[in-house]
């Protein structure tokens with residue numbers, strides 16, 4: 393269960409540990425409340441309407457922390473999180489993509505896993521890998537090949553101004 397900024401900070405700290413040997417490092421920007429009627433997502437349309445109702449922060453990975461989210465491909469299923477590309481009708485939202493995190497069904501690593509998708513990683517079969525897509529994941533490893541992909545997609549995201557480069561302290 394994730395409630396409030398404190399719990400979110402823990403997830404980000406874990407993500408930073410997992411991505412420790414990559415060029416990726418995450419910090420929390422602004423945390424804003426989501427309207428109550430947007431807290432439980434059922435359809436694709438519900439996911440798209442997040443983008444239609446909440447502006448993009450710009451140069452940041454937007455994460456929507458909802459109470460629950462249905463699996464839109466499996467009736468009666470729930471998701472822990474998803475990297476979602478806007479698929480609604482508003483032209484201006486076309487390229488919007490963001491992470492949806494379910495407070496009810498996510499665990500410690502869900503945010504890190506979705507960040508992997510955000511940076512272009514696909515699902516892996518090995519259960520010890522962070523990108524294992526099944527609920528039987530046992531580890532949080534990233535392979536050298538995956539780290540290469542992360543770095544390439546980081547460059548692409550910087551070029552598209554989806555994120556911005558920050559200098560680490562003392563650099």
Ligand SMILES: [Zn+2]
Nearest residue numbers: 505509515525
């Ligand atoms: Zn996944």
